[in-house]
Amino acid sequence: MKGPASYFPSIxxxxxxxxxxxxxxxxxxPLAKHGELVSWLKAEHGLGHGHANALVAHTLAEDKAK
Structure with a gap:
């Protein structure tokens, strides 16, 4: 695995x-922007920055590909 998905087992x-x-x-x-979603995951769910960033990046990229 490469890129954001490489964080998934650890997450x-x-x-x-x-x-x-x-x-x-x-x-x-209700949030849509990358930075807003990262901040939300960190504040509401206690994720570290790297993990939050990887989840948001991967999810938004998937949604764009649809």
């Missing part, structure tokens, strides 16, 4: 939620 292990659940939370959020 699941550290925070105890599957990646699909994090993506669902992000997509349900």
């Amino acid at each position: 699941e292990k550290t925070y105890g939620r599957p990646i699909a659940e994090w993506k669902t939370l992000l997509r349900a959020s």
